[in-house]
Amino acid sequence: MGQVTRQRTTLDVRGEICPYPMLRAKEAMEGAALDEVLDLLTDHPPALTTVPWQAQKLGFTAEVQELGGAEWKITLSRPDDT
Secondary structure (H helix, E strand, O other): OOOOOEEEEEEEEOOOOHHHHHHHHHHHHHHHOOEEEEEEEEEEEEEHHHHHHHHHHHOOEEEEEEOOOEEEEEEOOOOOOO
């Protein structure tokens, strides 16, 4: 069986401060397709805690990647077995 390509959506919340990065991520996760992956771009360090916490509550996993220059990408996805 071939590998399934998942839809990706990028949310750019750089320049936004709490609670907006978490609220935008929550809204996107609630409206995401089952196989959709969300990439959230942020430069607000508190979002590195609030967004993964909210993701877990909604059944998503969160992977934080440092992009450099005080910017991060938080990849949000549902586990493959959902």
